Amino acid sequence: MTGRSTGVLAVGRAVPLLVRWGLSADADLVYRCLVSFGPRNAGAVATSLGLAVRRVRAALEELDDADLVGVTGSVSVYGAGAVRWRAVPVDAAVTGLRRRALRRAAAPVGVGPGAGSSGHPLPARHLPDRAATRRRIAELVAVERTEHLAMNPEEIFSTDTLAIAAPLDLALLRRRIRLRSLGRAPADGDRSSRHATEFARLGGEYREAGRLPHKLMIFDRRVALVAVDPHDLDQGTWEVVEPAAIDSFVSLFVRHWTDATDPRRNGVPEVVLTPREKAVVALLAEGHTDTSAAEQLGISTRSVTYTLRALMDRLGVENRFQLGLALGAMNAATPSRAAEPEPIEGDDR
Template sequence: MTSAGAVVVPSLGRWGLSAHADLTYRALTLSGPGTTATLARHLGVEVTRIRRAVDELSAAGAVRSSVAGRSRTWHAVPADRVLSVLQGRRSPRVYGDRLRQHVAAVSGLHLDRLPAASVCRLPTRAAARHRIAELVAAERCEHLAVNTEDVISADAAATAAPLDRSMLSRGVRLRMLGLAPLDGSASEPAPPGSEHREATSLPLKLMVFDRRAALFPADPADFEAGAILLTDVDAVAQLTALFYRLWGTARDPYQPEVAAILLSAREQSVVSLLSAGHSEAEIAVRLGLSRRTVVYTLRALMDRLGVDNRFQLALVLGAARAVPLPGVHPPQES
């Protein structure tokens, strides 16, 4: 209790719980026990999200339930007990180890092996936002973003909006990956001119700036802890490849039904040989075509599918099962 008699409710977001779990815990603490239905009405949130929130809270030891007849009522566990449990599970040392293992497992970055000058720790969220604004201002070609939050806060949205508009006004290609709404509701509209896809799960919150720098949170459970900025060429290329692997299997929420990719006999033959590792010259010989015809066939197919290079083409065709997904590498930028 504070001196004014108000209950102090800690933020559970920094411990990895979702925004809806944090909101539900606050409601139970301040307003008393409730069912998922009453919580949904009180908070103005879909009941599906409340059910997921109480599942999160129960797993974290933040709520307990009681049953009367067919009704299950949820009760908040005292905040000091909740924090004691969470702190025991995620001590700074243990969680730091988990973070490094996570990043290495996802992308094989091996941060400890990179040149010190290519790894920069931005110590606070404010510092990260300032550096993001500088990097965005310098972008000229492409901005890639992965958002792992179930709900984008109003503060984060207000910060991102002018940066997005600035990039799009300069002709920067803006591609954003996010999580599909858990309750099946419609997605928030993307900035006009940008490209947006959704996935059921995403491994890492990430930004890639013109394939020259990449940034991700220092602590995925606490964005206030700042970010890691990488400028190592190979590390940025790996994270770019990670983005496009996710992009290739994600869906466009504004096109619920994606038409199958139909290839002509010539296109099928060319891309199949290309995925098997043959060069344009070898493909031309095998199919009895000129090398120029092979190049034209590939270029026309990339234009039709809206991709910029053969790496993206392979991902799109592989995800659509038009051809087997080959072991491709991201293109090198000059």
């Protein structure tokens, strides 16, 4: 496909990847389409994306349930098929997704007075605040010998939290202790798998799950630290040593670990465009056809076509419209204002 109407699109506002918030890939594409082109009915969206109408309608229902789309106009005259859908603005959508994730968070694990089996209080020591918890973590990490399990339900980590966790993780990995960390997908839609790749390079294991019930650390399967309130760590932590309770926490971790995914294999890797891809995308985003883009770059039209086909294969999209949405989400399809394109290596004319 060539021409200005079917070229790669320039999307000005980056859209978080909805898949990382638990929505389907179809819902993600449909939402991006509505953000980019404004209100449309299901048939028009299906035509634009090259998807079956039934898939678009299912995606719209999913987006509607998540309060990410709304209906414009009345449906009484023309029927449901003529309903025009509009996307909720991106900033409002992100805020709504965060609230939705918090509402879906599971209730805290039963720890503390009265939480033990047979109605007896569970043997647990209360660490009263964040500072006490940090000191105890450091003490337990120092004597760990075999395995460290961590469950982190936060979608956003503060720089303070990362500054504390990173050195502890590194200390465990240097001592060849098996470290398994279970986290949530980033709330900002960051699709990079660099963290998981670097973590694995150091010897750790990291997976992500859509939902996690609580903030939990287990040391050598003999001590567990469980946050009193995972959304307010200043409330302190329960330190549990009762063997039956530890077994339950380990089972909880293993169950969620089994269902979780490795972002290096199941996520979307960071896409780095080659100089040729950057130049081709920039020209098509400005409205060039394949032929005029080829003339500008001094390569063949076939080279432009092959470059775009390879890029579509890398991003897992089916047509140029979907490619434009994917590149726009990464701010990679913004027209270049440079006077000269980057140097392009070799041509296959």
